[in-house]
Amino acid sequence: MIPHGIEVLWEQRDALLSGFATTLVIAAVSAVCAGLLGLVLFAVLISRIRALTLVLAGLIDLMRCIPFMLFCYLIYYGLPSFGIVIDNLAAGIVALTIYNAAYVAELLRGGYAALPREGIEAGHAFGFHGWRLLLRIILPPVLLSSVPMLGNQVIQIIKDSAFLVIIAVQELTFAANEIQATYYVPFASFVCAMLLYWVLCLAVEGGVRTVLTMAEARR
Amino acid sequence: MGPGDYLALAAGAGNTVAISLLAIAIGTPLGLGLALIRWGRVPGLDPAVAVLVSLLRATPAVTLVLLVYFALPTIGFEVPRFAAGVATLTLGSMAYNCEIWRAALLALPLDQLDAARAFGMPRSLRLRLVVLPQIARAALPALVNEMTLLIKVSPAVAVIGVTEVTRAAVRIGAATYNPIPPFLVALAIYLVVIGAFVAAQRMLERRAGQFA
Numbered sequence: 001m002i003p004h005g006i007e008v009l010w011e012q013r014d015a016l017l018s019g020f021a022t023t024l025v026i027a028a029v030s031a032v033c034a035g036l037l038g039l040v041l042f043a044v045l046i047s048r049i050r051a052l053t054l055v056l057a058g059l060i061d062l063m064r065c066i067p068f069m070l071f072c073y074l075i076y077y078g079l080p081s082f083g084i085v086i087d088n089l090a091a092g093i094v095a096l097t098i099y100n101a102a103y104v105a106e107l108l109r110g111g112y113a114a115l116p117r118e119g120i121e122a123g124h125a126f127g128f129h130g131w132r133l134l135l136r137i138i139l140p141p142v143l144l145s146s147v148p149m150l151g152n153q154v155i156q157i158i159k160d161s162a163f164l165v166i167i168a169v170q171e172l173t174f175a176a177n178e179i180q181a182t183y184y185v186p187f188a189s190f191v192c193a194m195l196l197y198w199v200l201c202l203a204v205e206g207g208v209r210t211v212l213t214m215a216e217a218r219r
Numbered sequence: 220m221g222p223g224d225y226l227a228l229a230a231g232a233g234n235t236v237a238i239s240l241l242a243i244a245i246g247t248p249l250g251l252g253l254a255l256i257r258w259g260r261v262p263g264l265d266p267a268v269a270v271l272v273s274l275l276r277a278t279p280a281v282t283l284v285l286l287v288y289f290a291l292p293t294i295g296f297e298v299p300r301f302a303a304g305v306a307t308l309t310l311g312s313m314a315y316n317c318e319i320w321r322a323a324l325l326a327l328p329l330d331q332l333d334a335a336r337a338f339g340m341p342r343s344l345r346l347r348l349v350v351l352p353q354i355a356r357a358a359l360p361a362l363v364n365e366m367t368l369l370i371k372v373s374p375a376v377a378v379i380g381v382t383e384v385t386r387a388a389v390r391i392g393a394a395t396y397n398p399i400p401p402f403l404v405a406l407a408i409y410l411v412v413i414g415a416f417v418a419a420q421r422m423l424e425r426r427a428g429q430f431a
Binding site: 073081155158160166176180184186195197198201202 | 273274276277278279280281282283285286289290293294367370371372373374375377378385388389392398399402405406409410413414
């Protein structure tokens with residue numbers, strides 16, 4: 001039965017690989033967008049604009065209590081009521097981006113809170129403020145210390161991308177489910193999908209380790 | 220949304236809580252067992268557990284629930300949807316909790332354990348009286364954090380047709396052509412459930428602090 005399943009999967013490898021490629025693209029685009037949006041939210045969080053900071057911190061806490069699947073439905077069904085009509089793939093990427101940006105902003109804020117104040121005060125003394133202070137003095141150490149957590153967030157994005165199957169985005173789990181439903185090889189197709197997710201996550205973990213050793217070597 | 224819809228959402232909330240609590244109640248001790256296997260470097264089992272935990276931690280809940288629900292019947296186990304949902308969330312919770320327990324075990328100072336061994340305390344007693352109380356306290360915040368994560372992935376079981384909160388909300392939205400209100404009610408339900416776990420953690424920590 002298992003050899004039969006593997007045979008079917010080999011015949012259907014194009015469908016499976018195209019699903020894998022879609023997952024890869026979704027994860028990469030969402031990770032980059034969530035990282036950039038998270039940076040902007042982080043900048044607002046550490047700004048001195050009290051009211052804005054409080055509102056944003058509340059929204060981020062709220063976002064961290066919502067299951068991604070519910071948020072995905074909210075975006076998918078909610079955007080059209082605001083007159084924004086986008087296809088399923090775009091809706092999925094928007095949902096992944098906004099949801100994970102909240103987590104990125106929060107983990108950068110954690111890194112910032114753990115940062116020694118001396119460097120920032122020295123920056124002030126040398127006349128850095130505003131964007132230049134953020135980009136030159138604050139961000140480099142915050143980003144470096146957050147690399148492992150950012151890696152975990154990318155893994156979270158990869159895993160959350162499987163939820164997009166509910167709005168019929170044709171990613172890896174969707175492809176595995178199609179093959180399973182057509183040829184009735186559930187074991188082989190889902191285990192294969194799991195292995196592919198595993199490879200992606202191990203690659204991210206390897207990337208994180210490489211960045212950390214490179215940073216250590218340059219010290 | 221009529222009164223029947225609120226009732227359906229409440230029933231869904233009951234399912235979400237029941238599935239999550241069952242998975243937590245089974246997954247947390249299983250995770251401890253796996254962590255002990257790795258901590259004790261049980262030959263043969265230790266690397267197997269490491270690979271299993273790494274694979275499970277990389278698997279999306281949606282993929283895992285589909286595997287459990289569709290693949291188990293092919294090897295002769297017909298499982299009801301609810302049980303398949305509980306089994307899936309338990310596997311995930313077990314893998315994450317294994318890493319949490321293991322971190323607590325690795326951080327445990329060994330001098331007390333050596334002292335207990337020097338006094339001839341048998342292994343089971345050492346685990347129960349020396350190791351467990353200390354790692355339980357150290358692991359508690361991470362364990363509760365993991366429980367809230369489990370509740371957040373629990374909607375995955377809707378994919379195989381378990382009617383928990385999110386699926387109940389989707390159904391009401393489809394029937395009334397107005398999806399946003401039921402989603403907002405579902406959102407409020409999750410806030411209450413997750414908030415309850417965090418409040419329970421604070422209470423447990425305070426009580427642990429009293430005895431310390």
